[in-house]
Amino acid sequence: MPWDEALVNSLVYDKPDPGEGRVSTYVSAVREALTLALEHDPRVFVLGQGVDDPSAMFGTTRGLQQQFGSQRVFDIPLSEEGMMGVSAGAAMNGMRPVYMHNRPDFILLAFNQLVTHAAKFHFMDNGTTDVPMVVWAAIGRGWGSGAQHSQAIHGMLLGVPGLKIVMPSTPYDAKGLLLSAIIDNNPVCVFEHRWLMKKDGVVPEGLYRVPIGKGVYRRRGKDVTIVGASHAIELGAQAASLLASEGIEAEVIDLRTVKPLDEAIVLESLKKTGRLVVVDTAWMKGGLCAEIGCLAAEKGFADLKAPVCRVGLPDVPTPAGYTLEQFYYPDAARIAAAARGIVRV
Amino acid sequence: MTIRYPYTGEGARGFDRFAQSHSGAKLLGLYRSMLRIRRIEEEIERRYHQDQMKTPIHLVIGQEATSVGCCAALGETDLLYSSHRTHGNYLAKGGDLKAMLCEMHCRINGCAGSRGGSMHLIDKRVGMAGTSAIVGGAVPIAAGAALAAQMKGEDHVVVVFLGDSTTEEGVASESLNFAALKQLPLVFFCENNFYSVQSPLATRQPARDLRTWAASYAIPAVRVDGVNVLAVLEETQTAVARARSGGGPTFIEAPVYRFRAHGGAGDDSRTGYRDVAEREAWERVDPLTLFSGFLMAGGMLDERATAVMEEALAAEIADAFELALASPIPVEADLYRHVYAD
Ligand SMILES: Cc1ncc(C[n+]2csc(CCOP(=O)(O)OP(=O)(O)O)c2C)c(N)n1
Numbered sequence: 001m002p003w004d005e006a007l008v009n010s011l012v013y014d015k016p017d018p019g020e021g022r023v024s025t026y027v028s029a030v031r032e033a034l035t036l037a038l039e040h041d042p043r044v045f046v047l048g049q050g051v052d053d054p055s056a057m058f059g060t061t062r063g064l065q066q067q068f069g070s071q072r073v074f075d076i077p078l079s080e081e082g083m084m085g086v087s088a089g090a091a092m093n094g095m096r097p098v099y100m101h102n103r104p105d106f107i108l109l110a111f112n113q114l115v116t117h118a119a120k121f122h123f124m125d126n127g128t129t130d131v132p133m134v135v136w137a138a139i140g141r142g143w144g145s146g147a148q149h150s151q152a153i154h155g156m157l158l159g160v161p162g163l164k165i166v167m168p169s170t171p172y173d174a175k176g177l178l179l180s181a182i183i184d185n186n187p188v189c190v191f192e193h194r195w196l197m198k199k200d201g202v203v204p205e206g207l208y209r210v211p212i213g214k215g216v217y218r219r220r221g222k223d224v225t226i227v228g229a230s231h232a233i234e235l236g237a238q239a240a241s242l243l244a245s246e247g248i249e250a251e252v253i254d255l256r257t258v259k260p261l262d263e264a265i266v267l268e269s270l271k272k273t274g275r276l277v278v279v280d281t282a283w284m285k286g287g288l289c290a291e292i293g294c295l296a297a298e299k300g301f302a303d304l305k306a307p308v309c310r311v312g313l314p315d316v317p318t319p320a321g322y323t324l325e326q327f328y329y330p331d332a333a334r335i336a337a338a339a340r341g342i343v344r345v
Numbered sequence: 346m347t348i349r350y351p352y353t354g355e356g357a358r359g360f361d362r363f364a365q366s367h368s369g370a371k372l373l374g375l376y377r378s379m380l381r382i383r384r385i386e387e388e389i390e391r392r393y394h395q396d397q398m399k400t401p402i403h404l405v406i407g408q409e410a411t412s413v414g415c416c417a418a419l420g421e422t423d424l425l426y427s428s429h430r431t432h433g434n435y436l437a438k439g440g441d442l443k444a445m446l447c448e449m450h451c452r453i454n455g456c457a458g459s460r461g462g463s464m465h466l467i468d469k470r471v472g473m474a475g476t477s478a479i480v481g482g483a484v485p486i487a488a489g490a491a492l493a494a495q496m497k498g499e500d501h502v503v504v505v506f507l508g509d510s511t512t513e514e515g516v517a518s519e520s521l522n523f524a525a526l527k528q529l530p531l532v533f534f535c536e537n538n539f540y541s542v543q544s545p546l547a548t549r550q551p552a553r554d555l556r557t558w559a560a561s562y563a564i565p566a567v568r569v570d571g572v573n574v575l576a577v578l579e580e581t582q583t584a585v586a587r588a589r590s591g592g593g594p595t596f597i598e599a600p601v602y603r604f605r606a607h608g609g610a611g612d613d614s615r616t617g618y619r620d621v622a623e624r625e626a627w628e629r630v631d632p633l634t635l636f637s638g639f640l641m642a643g644g645m646l647d648e649r650a651t652a653v654m655e656e657a658l659a660a661e662i663a664d665a666f667e668l669a670l671a672s673p674i675p676v677e678a679d680l681y682r683h684v685y686a687d
Contacts (some may be wrong), residue, residue, distance in 0.1 A: 006524060076523075077519065077523060081516045081517050082488070082515075083485070083486070084524075085484070085486050086486075089426075089485060089489020089490045089492070090489040090490070092489070092490065092493075093474075112479060113486075117477060117486060123458060124457060124465050125457060126456075127458070127686070129469075129475065162685065184687075185687065186685050255638050293388075
């Protein structure tokens, strides 16, 4: 077991009700999506550092090489930029690569190929080239990961035209969004939070898709809107439970996709509640928090009854030790406190 | 007066060895292709100051033999990826001249819908598959294209053009490694013109043979006289045959000289980064005069035939410019097209 998995393993999530359907782990849901895609489409292939090793990318690729062969599921050299370019080139020529990373930080080495090539060719080639590729990464904290192993990079990518970014928060979405990403004809980043990988959920068998670009209400309420994605909205939902016990009814919106952003659902909820807490697993500056704050100011200004409140990471690199991490990462209590603060305004 | 990078090839003598393998018509065709590129480039250069072509240009005057020789070894379904220096590659691969000039005049009917410019000439019908204006950017893309061909069991090969400075980019080494690992049907065609913008090779790389770089990845690496169109053709044929038969990638280094500045019209040797005498020495082995001299000596070309060729090319080029200048410019809605694929 990787040295920093202990904390993730110690997480406890509510168990879903099997009466609602087949219960699956998050990891199995991802593996199932990859299996189905490989089964149904000969153009799909899976590559990444260690996708065939015993850890099997958190288990998401376990057994895939045995099932589909080393032509379609394979380990790669430590050449992040090169392999991102290879993926783009293969995608431009009729294949559908799923390029997996066990840390988002390593994608920074490949920004040239991701941002300046994969995301640009369709435009530069006047629509004659499609780049249907998936860039998958396990993101988020794990104790000790620190400044170089747990950076949230989706904020940096939000301003890149031509890219899509999905950030699931449930096993159901993990499977459905990954399938949608693989079927999509554009480069799609799929960021899966490590802390969610221990979560169980109801996951239907077979192929289904969760639409890219559409958010979903996780909870209805009238007093305040909590909006975000991935593990941040998991915490947002926990915060909403805390608030409910105090008589504050929070509405929780899981964006599912952060680019393109479902502006309509945010504005619709804001119209009702007039109060907005934006939560993110990334830095508050210049990223998703900032973008949604700006959306509220630009298009929902008349509905705002209180200032928009951001709950994300401070403008500080991630510390490596648990002693400092406790002050760094927001939790449900902090989100609840933020909501309380603006509900009282 | 210093000639830092002298020509080391055999000059016109170098043609003898290869000439027998080709028909006279084939040889004339190669010459005509080179002449066509030269005349197009000269006309672009002549008009550039008029500012109708609002696009950066990287002329290939002096480097025609590499594009033409290489592309003559390729079929239409073989793919070519390239860099910022695209004109020669595009034209030699069979790209449409009119679409190229429309692109350079920022017209909607340009080969990239006026959103690519001169560094982004594509024509997929003929396998001019894509370019990158980021040095080294197209190299892994080409490797990916070769991987796709291999996975799909298609028998086309992929060629990627790169400059000498591209070999300094990490991603180029990454691509060699991966191409060798997977034995990809890929040809790395390196035009070594000794300068990256105005920086000589000597300030960028240790004194070593570029072939050793590729060879360290267990890739067959050869050098070919870049001003000799027949030698280039022959070496590329060997590499393409190897790639097509599953023998993996080849690295070809072709020393060659650009007679103009890195970008824009005219030469800039006088700014001092290279000696004018160096350019003049290479101009004495101009790939066109070298080859036309050989053809004339062999009785395959004469003044009259040359004049006929020149006249036809001049008319074709004048027509294409006329069409470009008369072509419509994009409207605002065109800007928003093709950001995402459906
Ligand atoms: C990554 C990157 N760095 C720098 C540049 C600026 N630049 C454009 S062309 C060029 C020189 C390239 O030299 P080479 O690859 O040898 O090709 P050549 O221009 O000689 O054909 C440079 C430095 C760039 N486009 N991309």
